[in-house]
Amino acid sequence: MLALLKRDLYLALYSSSSFFYTSSFFVLVLIILPFLFGTNNVQLQVLFKGIIWIGLSLSILLTMERIFNADYEDGNLDIIIQRYPSLETIIISKYITHWLVYCLPLFIILPILSFLFYVSLDNFFLIFLNLFFGSLGMVFIVTFVSALTLGAKRTIFLKAIIVIPLFVPFLIFGTNLESWPILLALSMMSFVLSIYVSAYGLRLYVE
Amino acid sequence: MNLRLTNKQINIIEKANPFLIVSTIVAFTFGLYFSLLQSPPDYIQGDSMRIMYIHVPSAWFALMAYTILAGSSVLWFITRNPIFSIIARSIAQIGMIFTLISLVTGSIWGKPTWGVWWVWDARLTSMLLLFFLYLAYIFLWKSITNKDLASKISAALAIVGFVNIPIIKFSVDWWNTLHQPATISKLSSPSIDISMMIPLFIMTLATFLFLVTVFFIRLRIEILDNKILRIREVK
Amino acid sequence: MNELISMGGYAPFIWSAYGFFFITIITLFIINFLRLKKREEVLNKINNNRD
Numbered sequence A: 001m002l003a004l005l006k007r008d009l010y011l012a013l014y015s016s017s018s019f020f021y022t023s024s025f026f027v028l029v030l031i032i033l034p035f036l037f038g039t040n041n042v043q044l045q046v047l048f049k050g051i052i053w054i055g056l057s058l059s060i061l062l063t064m065e066r067i068f069n070a071d072y073e074d075g076n077l078d079i080i081i082q083r084y085p086s087l088e089t090i091i092i093s094k095y096i097t098h099w100l101v102y103c104l105p106l107f108i109i110l111p112i113l114s115f116l117f118y119v120s121l122d123n124f125f126l127i128f129l130n131l132f133f134g135s136l137g138m139v140f141i142v143t144f145v146s147a148l149t150l151g152a153k154r155t156i157f158l159k160a161i162i163v164i165p166l167f168v169p170f171l172i173f174g175t176n177l178e179s180w181p182i183l184l185a186l187s188m189m190s191f192v193l194s195i196y197v198s199a200y201g202l203r204l205y206v207e
Numbered sequence B: 001m002n003l004r005l006t007n008k009q010i011n012i013i014e015k016a017n018p019f020l021i022v023s024t025i026v027a028f029t030f031g032l033y034f035s036l037l038q039s040p041p042d043y044i045q046g047d048s049m050r051i052m053y054i055h056v057p058s059a060w061f062a063l064m065a066y067t068i069l070a071g072s073s074v075l076w077f078i079t080r081n082p083i084f085s086i087i088a089r090s091i092a093q094i095g096m097i098f099t100l101i102s103l104v105t106g107s108i109w110g111k112p113t114w115g116v117w118w119v120w121d122a123r124l125t126s127m128l129l130l131f132f133l134y135l136a137y138i139f140l141w142k143s144i145t146n147k148d149l150a151s152k153i154s155a156a157l158a159i160v161g162f163v164n165i166p167i168i169k170f171s172v173d174w175w176n177t178l179h180q181p182a183t184i185s186k187l188s189s190p191s192i193d194i195s196m197m198i199p200l201f202i203m204t205l206a207t208f209l210f211l212v213t214v215f216f217i218r219l220r221i222e223i224l225d226n227k228i229l230r231i232r233e234v235k
Numbered sequence C: 001m002n003e004l005i006s007m008g009g010y011a012p013f014i015w016s017a018y019g020f021f022f023i024t025i026i027t028l029f030i031i032n033f034l035r036l037k038k039r040e041e042v043l044n045k046i047n048n049n050r051d
Helices: A002-016 A019-037 A041-062 A065-073 A076-083 A087-102 A104-116 A121-148 A156-174 A180-206 B007-038 B047-079 B082-114 B122-143 B147-179 B194-234 C002-009 C011-050
Strands: none
Touching (some): A019 A041, A019 A087, A019 A104, A041 A087, A041 A104, A041 A121, A065 A076, A087 A104, A104 A121, A121 A156, A121 B147, A180 B147, B007 B194, B047 B082, B082 B122, B082 B147, B082 B194, B082 C011, B194 C011
C-alpha cells in the first residue's frame, strides 16, 4: 500500500499540480470576494464561511477525474488491481492521495485566509474542524462517483450533477460553526458507503 | 440480456393500452369536473387552493416513482433479473416529469399564497434536489454506451440516491429551521375537508392511471429495444 | 360560466397551473407513443428484410 501511495502522490504532484497550484487556487477563489461584495468587514466574515466551502467543493470536484480515469485509460488500473489483491487497499490509498493533494493545501493556508477575512481565533478552530471532517466525507463521495462513472463519456458536468446533491448535507452543516460532530458522522457514513460502491464500480469496469 | 417476461404478459401489457387510455381520459374528465366546479373554495385561500388537486398527486407520484426506482434496483441486485432494470429505467423519466410538474405547480400556487413565486422552504428545496437525483440517474444511463454495464452502474446510483434522500431531507429541514421562521412556510390547514377529499381522490386516481399508461408504453419501448438489439447481434 | 373562468380572481394562477400540468403530461405521452411506433416500424422492416 505504501508503494502505491508513493506512486500516486508522485504522479499527482509531478504531472499535474503541486501544493503551490492548489493553494493559489484557494487564495484566488477567496480574493474574488471583496471584489464582488465590497470591503465591509462584517459582511466579508459571513461570506467567507460560505465561499470557502465553494472553493473546497470546486477543488475536489474539478479534479475528480484524476482519481481513477487516468489509470483506467492507460491500462494501469488493471496492473494495480492484479498486484494488490484487495480493492479496499487501492481505494483507501486513492482517498489519501486525493485528500493530501487537493485538500491539505487549504488547511495550510487557512490561517492566513482567516486573518485576511477578520475571523476570530475561536471561530478559526471551528471552521478548521468543520472543513477537516467535511473534506474527508467529500473526498469519499467523489471517489465512489468517479469509480462508477469510469465508463461514462468524460464530462465533468455529468459528474457535477451526480455529486452536488450528495454534497448538499455537508455544505448545510459545514456553514454552521457548531456542527462538526454531525459532519464527522456524515463522513463516517459516506466512508462505509464509498468503500462498497467504489469496489463494486471498479470490479465492473476491470473485468 | 434475456427477458423473463413471458409473451403472454407482454400481450396483456399491449392489450391494456387502449383500455388504460380511455379510463385515464374518463377519470380526468370527472376529476376536472369535481376539482374545478363541484368543490367549494377554501375559506382562507379561496379558489387558489384548487391547484392542490394537481399539485399533491404529482408530488406523491414523484416520490413514489423514486421509491419504485430504488426498490427495483435493489431487487435487481438480489435477483439479477433484467426485468427490474427495465422497470427502473421506465419509471425514471416519468418520475422526473412529475417532480418538475410538482415544482412548477407548487410555485404557481405559492405566488397567491405566499406572495412570491419561490420560497426556500424545506419541502420545495428537497423536491428540487430530488429532481437532480432523477436527472443524474437518466444522464448517467445515457452516457454509458455499453448498456449492460450502464444498467449495473445506474442501479448502484439509484440506491445511493435513495440512501441519501433521508439525509438530504434531515439536513434541509434543519437548515430551514435555522434560516427561516417556520410560520410563513407552513400551509394553513393540515386537515382537509371531505368536500376536498373527493376531487383529490379522483385526480390522484386519474394521475395514477396516466402513470400506468405511460409506464406500460415505456416498458414496451424497452422490450422492443432489446429485441432489435438481439436481432442485430445475431446478424 | 364566467365564475368558472375568473376563479374568484385567481384565474391566471389556476389556469396556468392546470395548463402546464396537462400540456406536460400530454407531451410525455405523445413522445413515448411516437418512440414506440418508431421501434415497431424498425422491427417490422427487419422482419420483412429477413423474409
